[in-house]
Every structure is written in C-alpha cells, then in structure tokens.
Amino acid sequence: MNNTVFINSARFILFAFLQIVLFNHIHLFGYATPLPYILFIILYPLHSNKKIMLIFSFLLGWILDIFHNSGGVHATACLFLAYFRNSFLKISYGVSYEYHIIKITEKISKELITYIILSVVFHHTIFYILEIFNFDFILEILLKTVTSTLITTIFCFILIAFLKPNRS
Amino acid sequence: MQQILFFLSKNSTKLLFLVLLAVSLTLTIQTHSYHRSKAFTSANAVSGSIYEKTHAVEEYLNLKYQNDILAEENAKLKQILYNSQIILDSSFHVRPDLRIVDDYKTYSTKIINNSYLKKENYLTLRGGSLQGFKKDMGVINAKGVVGIVENVSKNYATVQSILNTKTKIGAKVRNTDHFGTIIWDGKNAGYVQLIDVPKLAQLHKGDSIVTGGISTIFPENIPIGIVDKVYTSKASNFYTISVRLFNDMTNINHVYILENVHLEEIQQLEEETIHE
Numbered sequence: 522m523n524n525t526v527f528i529n530s531a532r533f534i535l536f537a538f539l540q541i542v543l544f545n546h547i548h549l550f551g552y553a554t555p556l557p558y559i560l561f562i563i564l565y566p567l568h569s570n571k572k573i574m575l576i577f578s579f580l581l582g583w584i585l586d587i588f589h590n591s592g593g594v595h596a597t598a599c600l601f602l603a604y605f606r607n608s609f610l611k612i613s614y615g616v617s618y619e620y621h622i623i624k625i626t627e628k629i630s631k632e633l634i635t636y637i638i639l640s641v642v643f644h645h646t647i648f649y650i651l652e653i654f655n656f657d658f659i660l661e662i663l664l665k666t667v668t669s670t671l672i673t674t675i676f677c678f679i680l681i682a683f684l685k686p687n688r689s
Numbered sequence: 690m691q692q693i694l695f696f697l698s699k700n701s702t703k704l705l706f707l708v709l710l711a712v713s714l715t716l717t718i719q720t721h722s723y724h725r726s727k728a729f730t731s732a733n734a735v736s737g738s739i740y741e742k743t744h745a746v747e748e749y750l751n752l753k754y755q756n757d758i759l760a761e762e763n764a765k766l767k768q769i770l771y772n773s774q775i776i777l778d779s780s781f782h783v784r785p786d787l788r789i790v791d792d793y794k795t796y797s798t799k800i801i802n803n804s805y806l807k808k809e810n811y812l813t814l815r816g817g818s819l820q821g822f823k824k825d826m827g828v829i830n831a832k833g834v835v836g837i838v839e840n841v842s843k844n845y846a847t848v849q850s851i852l853n854t855k856t857k858i859g860a861k862v863r864n865t866d867h868f869g870t871i872i873w874d875g876k877n878a879g880y881v882q883l884i885d886v887p888k889l890a891q892l893h894k895g896d897s898i899v900t901g902g903i904s905t906i907f908p909e910n911i912p913i914g915i916v917d918k919v920y921t922s923k924a925s926n927f928y929t930i931s932v933r934l935f936n937d938m939t940n941i942n943h944v945y946i947l948e949n950v951h952l953e954e955i956q957q958l959e960e961e962t963i964h965e
Contacts, residue, residue: 541736541739541743542739542743546743546747548806551806552806554806571702572701572702572705575702575705575706575709576705576709579709579712579713582713583713583716583729586716586729587729587730587731587733587736588731588736588739588740589731589804590720590730590731590804590809590811590813590847591717591720591807591809592716592717592718592719592720592721592729593712593713593714593715593716593717593719593720594717594720596709596712596713596716596717597710597713597714597717600706600709600710600713601710604706651717652807652808653807653808653875654717654721654808655808655854655875658808658875
C-alpha cells in the first residue's frame with residue numbers, strides 16, 4: 522500500500538515538473554502542445570478511493586493553471602477526466618476490468634491504446650474549449666484538439682515505456 | 690435528517706466532483722472576464738523561481754540574437770545622445786542648466802516565461818514589488834510595446850501581453866493626431882488591429898503606428914508596428930487596420946518597465962474631479 526502511495530506521489534511531482542519545464546515549451550506546427558501530464562490520472566491505481574483521486578487530479582490541474590496563468594482550465598479538464606475515467610476503462614477493456622485487477626501498463630495492447638486515446642481526446646476537447654472560450658474559433662479548437670491529441674498520445678507511450686519497471 | 694446524511698454519504702463522490710467543478714469553472718470564467726485582478730498567477734515565489742531557473746538554461750540558446758538587438762539599440766541611443774546638446778560628457782552627465790524633469794522612470798529586467806499561442810497570453814518577468822514594480826506599468830523593449838504589468842508579487846510580476854484579446858492600448862498614426870485603439874483578434878502573433886480611427890485620416894500602407902500618450906501607462910510615440918492592410922466598411926465611419934508588429938513576440942528577453950512619475954498626482958486629481 523505504502524508503495525502505491527509513494528509511486529503515485531512520485532508520478533504527481535514528476536509529471537507536473539516535466540510538463541512545466543519541458544512539454545510546455547514544445548509547440549509543433551504552431552498549434553500542438555503535448556500535455557502528457559494527464560498520464561497521472563490515466564495510470565492512477567484502478568481500485569482506489571475515487572474521492573482522493575478527484576482531489577489530486579484537481580490539484581495537479583490547478584498547479585499547471587497557476588504556471589500557465591489560465592485560471593482553472595487545466596483543473597476542470599483534469600477533474601472531468603478523473604470522474605469519467607472508469608467509463609473509458611469499461612469501453613476499452615470491457616466489463617472485465619472490474620473483476621480482474623488489470624495492470625494496464627503490462628504490455629502495450631490494443632485496449633491500452635484505445636483507453637489512452639479516448640482519455641486524451643476527452644481531456645483535450647474540454648481543455649481547448651475552455652481555454653479558447655469563444656466559438657468563433659471553433660475551427661482552431663478542433664485543429665488544436667486533433668494535433669495535440671496526436672502528439673500527447675505519442676509522448677504518453679514514450680513515458681509509459683520509460684516508466685515500465687525492468688523485468689530483466 | 691438521517692435521510693439527508695444518508696443521501697450525502699451515498700453520493701459523496703458525486704458531490705465532491707460538483708464542488709470541485711464549481712471551483713474550477715469559477716476560476717476559468719474569472720480569467721476570461723475583463724475587469725479583474727487575478728488571485729492565482731505565475732507571479733509567486735515558487736513558479737517564479739522555477740521559471741527563472743528554466744529560463745537561465747533557455748537563455749543561452751539565443752544569447753547572440755538578444756545581444757545583437759541590445760547592441761543595435763545602444764548604438765542608436767548613443768547616436769542620438771552625442772548629436773544632441775543634452776549631455777556634458779561621454780559618461781552621460783546631463784547638462785544641469787537644462788533642468789530636465791523626468792516624466793517616466795525606466796527599469797531594465799528580463800522576461801522569464803513567454804506565451805503567445807493562447808488567446809489570453811501572459812508573460813512572467815523577474816522583479817516585483819521589491820523593485821518597485823506596480824500593476825499597470827508599461828512594458829516595452831528595444832523594438833516597441835510588449836504589454837502591461839498585471840500582477841505583482843515580491844520578486845516576480847506577470848505582464849498582460851499585447852497579444853491578449855483583453856488588452857486595449859491607445860495608439861495613433863505617427864506624426865498625426867488620429868487616435869485609435871490597439872486590440873488583438875487572437876489569430877496571428879505577428880499582427881494586431883487598430884480600430885476606431887476615423888475615415889477622415891489619410892492612411893498609407895507602411896505608416897508607423899505608435900502609442901498615443903493619452904493614458905498614464907505609456908508615454909507618447911513608443912513604436913508598435915506598421916500599417917499592413919486597411920479595411921473599410923460602409924456600415925461604420927471608422928477604419929479597421931491590420932498592424933504588423935515591430936516586435937517578434939515569440940522571442941523576447943530584455944524589457945524595460947516604465948513608471949509614470951506623476952501617476953499619483955494624476956490619479957489623485959482624477960479622483961477629486963469625480964467626487965465633486
């Protein structure tokens with residue numbers, strides 16, 4: 522149990538730090554900014570207290586908002602993702618995820634890809650609607666959501682590959 | 690009573706979600722509204738020092754470019770000074786008999802975090818209330834207007850960029866008295882829009898747009914950009930002008946903060962006038 526707490530605190534700090542110091546400075550095509558810090562929410566232990574998860578997702582988003590000067594945009598998107606995460610798990614892994622504790626990072630499977638893409642699209646859609654907050658820019662919202670989803674997903678898998686414990 | 694407690698405990702996750710959602714949405718909507726002072730910004734000790742350390746690394750990547758800009762500016766300023774009759778010697782002692790009174794004080798500082806991809810862009814800079822920086826001071830660099838100081842902490846400050854859909858800066862066409870307002874439509878980081886210039890004004894592509902000097906934030910004639918396209922509509926008596934910025938807002942390092950020395954006096958006077 523203590524191990525889980527430690528791993529998650531470490532992830533919280535690591536992902537927030539990487540996002541602020543590294544990923545916020547990447548702007549591909551002038552549109553896409555990767556936001557792989559949401560891996561914290563995506564990889565959060567499956568059968569754990571949901572309230573604590575909501576609070577920490579909110580805090581993570583809010584910390585990024587303070588650095589971004591964006592009020593509560595990250596916080597809202599993170600909160601939504603944390604609340605609806607179980608639905609995405611159900612869609613991608615089937616009902617079985619509730620009976621078996623799946624180690625989701627065990628191997629990069631079709632289910633894992635579906636789950637991550639669904640979560641990223643959901644988070645980014647909310648994020649860019651709230652950040653731009655003006656439906657005159659609907660095209661830009663779409664463009665930013667699509668390009669950022671691509672780049673975030675790629676970085677998510679890179680980070681998962683790095684974080685996977687060595688089995689050798 | 691028991692039922693209420695039962696309801697609360699049964700739906701506690703949902704309620705917590707709704708409470709947190711209310712908080713985050715309030716924060717979001719507050720940022721997008723016009724008149725407010727932000728409570729939580731990157732002008733705080735923790736984020737400021739992290740940005741400062743990141744910036745220290747980043748800075749080396751375009752040190753040469755920034756140096757060239759500064760050297761060029763220095764050369765221009767020296768040319769003006771040596772050709773004017775204001776100074777006594779090359780160490781810039783001003784001739785005492787002129788009795789020049791400063792309207793604006795300038796402080797030099799550095800931008801430690803830049804942002805230009807959003808609709809509401811803010812920059813973070815080194816230096817805060819300890820250095821005497823206050824809200825609503827103007828921020829410029831060698832090439833022109835950068836923004837207006839928005840929030841100040843002890844050692845850091847955030848600047849509302851000229852690339853912010855909330856920013857409004859009084860401007861005019863150089864060498865004329867046709868005033869307008871600079872806004873940003875949120876589309877291109879290289880262009881801002883000048884509105885409210887009456888159609889009577891004679892405008893040409895390539896005319897310089899400078900600050901108007903009506904507000905207490907910027908002195909007159911600080912460069913902003915040049916006229917790129919002029920749009921007219923039959924429905925209105927005003928031009929909408931696309932202005933190409935002199936500044937490359939994506940690459941900004943050294944800036945100057947402008948302090949209006951007479952600000953207190955002006956504000957006091959204005960307040961008295963309103964109250965009477």
